[in-house]
Amino acid sequence: MGNIKEKIGSFLPEAVFEEGQYITVSVPADKVHALALYLRDDADLRFDYLANLTGMDWGESLGVIYHLNSTTYNHWVIVKTSTTDKENPLLYSVGDVWATALINEREIHDFYGIRFINNPDMRHIFLRNDWKGFPFRKDYDTNPEINPIPLESDEYLDIAPCVKETDNGKIEESLNTIFEKDDYVINIGPQHPATHGVLHFRVALDGEIIKKVDPNCGYIHRGIEKMCESLTYPQTLHLTDRLDYLSAHNNRHALCLCIEDALQVEVPERAKYIRTMMDELMRISSHLLFWSTCCMDLGALTAFFYGFRDREKILDIFEETCGARMTMNYNTIGGVMADIHPNFQKRVKELIAYLPKALKEYHTVFTGNVIAQQRMKGIGYLTKEDAISYSVTGPSGRASGWTCDVRKRTPYGVYDKVDFKEIIRTEGDAFARYMVRMDEIMESVHILEQLVDNIPEGDYAVKMKPIIKLPEGTYFRQVEACRGAFGVLIESKGEKYPYRVKFSSPGLALVNVVDLLSRKNKIADLISIGASLDYVVPDIDR
Amino acid sequence: MKEEDFNENEYIEQLRAAGTNVVVGKLDDLINWGRSNSLWPLTFATSCCGIEFMSAGAARFDMARFGFEVARASPRQADVIVVAGTIVHKMAPVLKRLYDQMAEPKYVVAMGGCAISGGPFKNSYHVLKGVEEIIPVDVYVPGCPPKPEAFFYGMMQLQRKIKAEQYFGVVNRKEAKPTKTQTEKK
Numbered sequence: 217m218g219n220i221k222e223k224i225g226s227f228l229p230e231a232v233f234e235e236g237q238y239i240t241v242s243v244p245a246d247k248v249h250a251l252a253l254y255l256r257d258d259a260d261l262r263f264d265y266l267a268n269l270t271g272m273d274w275g276e277s278l279g280v281i282y283h284l285n286s287t288t289y290n291h292w293v294i295v296k297t298s299t300t301d302k303e304n305p306l307l308y309s310v311g312d313v314w315a316t317a318l319i320n321e322r323e324i325h326d327f328y329g330i331r332f333i334n335n336p337d338m339r340h341i342f343l344r345n346d347w348k349g350f351p352f353r354k355d356y357d358t359n360p361e362i363n364p365i366p367l368e369s370d371e372y373l374d375i376a377p378c379v380k381e382t383d384n385g386k387i388e389e390s391l392n393t394i395f396e397k398d399d400y401v402i403n404i405g406p407q408h409p410a411t412h413g414v415l416h417f418r419v420a421l422d423g424e425i426i427k428k429v430d431p432n433c434g435y436i437h438r439g440i441e442k443m444c445e446s447l448t449y450p451q452t453l454h455l456t457d458r459l460d461y462l463s464a465h466n467n468r469h470a471l472c473l474c475i476e477d478a479l480q481v482e483v484p485e486r487a488k489y490i491r492t493m494m495d496e497l498m499r500i501s502s503h504l505l506f507w508s509t510c511c512m513d514l515g516a517l518t519a520f521f522y523g524f525r526d527r528e529k530i531l532d533i534f535e536e537t538c539g540a541r542m543t544m545n546y547n548t549i550g551g552v553m554a555d556i557h558p559n560f561q562k563r564v565k566e567l568i569a570y571l572p573k574a575l576k577e578y579h580t581v582f583t584g585n586v587i588a589q590q591r592m593k594g595i596g597y598l599t600k601e602d603a604i605s606y607s608v609t610g611p612s613g614r615a616s617g618w619t620c621d622v623r624k625r626t627p628y629g630v631y632d633k634v635d636f637k638e639i640i641r642t643e644g645d646a647f648a649r650y651m652v653r654m655d656e657i658m659e660s661v662h663i664l665e666q667l668v669d670n671i672p673e674g675d676y677a678v679k680m681k682p683i684i685k686l687p688e689g690t691y692f693r694q695v696e697a698c699r700g701a702f703g704v705l706i707e708s709k710g711e712k713y714p715y716r717v718k719f720s721s722p723g724l725a726l727v728n729v730v731d732l733l734s735r736k737n738k739i740a741d742l743i744s745i746g747a748s749l750d751y752v753v754p755d756i757d758r
Numbered sequence: 759m760k761e762e763d764f765n766e767n768e769y770i771e772q773l774r775a776a777g778t779n780v781v782v783g784k785l786d787d788l789i790n791w792g793r794s795n796s797l798w799p800l801t802f803a804t805s806c807c808g809i810e811f812m813s814a815g816a817a818r819f820d821m822a823r824f825g826f827e828v829a830r831a832s833p834r835q836a837d838v839i840v841v842a843g844t845i846v847h848k849m850a851p852v853l854k855r856l857y858d859q860m861a862e863p864k865y866v867v868a869m870g871g872c873a874i875s876g877g878p879f880k881n882s883y884h885v886l887k888g889v890e891e892i893i894p895v896d897v898y899v900p901g902c903p904p905k906p907e908a909f910f911y912g913m914m915q916l917q918r919k920i921k922a923e924q925y926f927g928v929v930n931r932k933e934a935k936p937t938k939t940q941t942e943k944k
Contacts, residue, residue, distance in 0.1 A: 365847060435852065455879075461805065542903055
C-alpha cells in the first residue's frame with residue numbers, strides 16, 4: 217500500500233494525500249490526465265479499470281472522484297480533483313485513458329455543468345437540451361415552474377459541442393459532427409419492444425450496415441441519487457430496489473454493506489447466509505428473464521413462456537419470505553427485515569432439483585437451434601482490453617475473458633465459504649454472453665445447494681438506532697449484481713442525511729459499448745447485441 | 759375473485775340506470791360486449807411495473823383468459839395504453855404522442871404508484887406527479903408494483919366501464935378528453 221503512495225508522490229509532488237477507506241489523492245485539475253496515464257501504464261500500478269466516476273459539489277468547488285482498480289493486483293486508489301470556477305467549470309477528460317469515462321463525463325456535465333476538455337461529445341444525455349440549471353448542484357432551484365412538464369419533443373443534436381485543447385495549449389470551443397448531413401439515421405426507441413424499456417438509439421445506416429449508434433438515455437431518469445440526499449439512510453434503501461429491479465436484493469445489499477462498513481457493524485452470520493442466498497435466487501430469476509427476453513427478441517416466443525413459468529417459482533419464494541414478488545425491500549442495515557419463512561428451505565430445495573432439468577430443456581429448445589446460433593455466434597465481438605477499458609463487467613465482461621466477478625475478487629456475504637466456479641469464456645461474442653449467463657444459473661444453483669442446509673441459527677439482524685449518522689468520509693462498496701459490478705459511493709458529512717450518494721450501475725457501461733459492438737454489423741444484429749448485453753434501462757438512467 | 763367482491767363500483771352500472779334507447783341500446787350492448795372482451799394493450803413499459811405486466815402475459819397468469827393478450831407494439835393498433843412505470847419529464851412528450859396516435863375509442867390504465875402519483879419518486883425534480891397531468895386516466899391500479907391479479911382487477915374494471923358506455927352517438931364520435939393541466943388552465 218505504501219508503495220502506491222510513494223510512487224504517486226514521486227511522480228506528482230503536488231499531490232495531497234488523505235486518509236480514508238483507500239489511498240486517496242487530490243490533484244490539481246491540469247495534472248489529472250498525466251496522472252491517469254501514469255496510473256494506468258506503470259508496471260507496478262496498472263490501474264486499468266475505472267470502477268466509478270462521480271461528480272461532486274463540495275460547496276465552494278465542483279469536482280470529480282475517480283475510483284480506480286487494478287485488474288492485475290486488485291488494489292484501489294481514489295483520485296479527486298476540483299475546480300472553484302462555478303460559472304464555467306472545466307476539467308480534463310480521461311476518456312482516452314478509460315473509455316467508460318466518456319459517457320460518465322457526459323452524465324456529470326448534465327448534472328453539475330462541468331465540461332470536460334477533449335471529451336468529443338458534450339451534449340446532454342439524461343436531461344433535455346432545454347433543461348435549465350444543474351440539478352445535482354446544492355444550490356439548484358427545484359421550483360417546477362423553471363422546468364415545466366414539456367409537451368413538445370426534444371430536438372436531437374447531430375453536431376455536438378465540445379471543448380478542445382489545441383497543440384499549443386490553448387483551450388477553445390469546438391464542434392464535433394456525430395452524424396453527417398447525408399447520413400441515413402433511423403430511430404430505435406424510446407418506445408420499442410426490443411430496447412427492453414425506454415432507451416433510444418439513433419442508428420446511422422449504410423444500406424443494411426450500421427455505421428454508428430448514438431444512444432440517448434434519460435427517458436426514465438428519476439433523479440434517485442439527488443433524492444437520496446434528502447432522505448435518511450434507512451429511507452434511501454427503498455430506492456435501490458427500483459434501480460435495477462431484476463437485481464433488487466443485490467443492489468440493496470451493496471448499499472447496506474456500504475453503510476455497515478462506515479458504521480463498522482458486524483452483521484450476524486445468519487443474515488449473511490440469507491443475504492447470499494437471496495442474491496443468488498435473484499441472479500437465477502434475472503438470468504431466466506434474460507433468457508426469456510433474449511429468445512423473444514430473436515423470435516422464439518415460446519421460450520418467453522417457459523422462462524417466465526420457471527421464474528414464478530423463485531418469485532413465490534420471495535413472496536413468502538419478503539412479502540412481495542418484486543421490489544422486495546428485504547435487506548436492511550444490520551441484517552434483513554424478517555426471518556425466513558418456514559417453507560423457505562423446502563422451496564429452495566425443490567427449485568434446486570427442478571432447475572437442471574429445466575435448463576436442459578432450454579438448451580434443447582433454443583441454444584442448439586441453427587437460427588439462434590447464426591444470429592449470435594460471431595456477432596458483437598468485444599475484446600478483453602475493450603471490456604476493461606469500457607468497464608463492461610458482469611456476465612458480459614466474463615464472456616470476453618475478464619475475471620471480473622466481485623464475488624471472487626473481494627468476497628462479501630458468505631461467498632468466501634462456498635465453492636463455485638467463475639464462468640469465463642473467451643469468444644467475446646453474443647453467444648458467449650448468452651452461454652455465460654446460462655452456465656451462471658447452474659453455478660448459482662450450486663451455491664444454493666451448499667448453503668440451504670447450513671443456515672446457522674441466531675439473530676437475523678442487529679438492532680440499529682432509528683437515526684443513523686455515518687462518520688464523516690467517503691465510502692465505496694461493490695457487489696456483483698446480475699448484470700455486473702454495482703457500486704455505491706456515499707459521501708457523509710456526519711449528518712443523518714448523506715451528502716452525496718452515487719450508484720455506479722453496470723448498465724451505463726453496457727450502453728456505452730453498444731456503438732463499438734454493432735459497427736459494421738447488420739441492423740438486425742443490433743437486436744441480438746442488445747439482447748445479449750441484457751441492460752435494464754432504469755439502472756442506466758437512475 | 760368472488761363475484762360478490764366485484765360489486766364495489768356500482769356507480770358504473772348506475773350510469774345507465776336512467777334508461778336507454780331500446781334498439782340502439784341493444785346494439786350498444788352487443789358492440790360493447792365485443793369491445794370489452796378484446797382489449798388490445800400497447801406494449802408500453804418504462805420500469806418495474808413492466809415486468810409484472812409481462813408476468814401477467816406469461817404462463818401462470820395468462821391474460822389471454824380475458825382477451826387482453828394481443829399486445830401491440832404500435833399505438834395505432836391498440837385500444838388501451840397501460841402506463842406501467844414512472845413517467846419522467848423527458849418521456850412525457852413521447853407518452854403524449856403515443857396516446858395521440860391511438861385511435862378512438864382509447865383508454866388509459868395507470869399501473870402502479872408512479873403512474874398514479876409519482877409514487878416513491880414524487881419529490882424528484884424530473885418525475886411527473888401522476889400520468890394524469892398529461893393524459894386522462896380511466897383506471898388506477900395501485901401497488902409498487904401491483905401484482906398481476908391486481909392488474910387484472912383493474913382491467914376488469916375497465917371492461918365494466920366499457921360495457922356501461924353508450925357506443926352509438928357517444929363513444930364512436932367522441933372528442934378528445936381534456937387532461938388535468940388543460941382543465942386547470944381553463
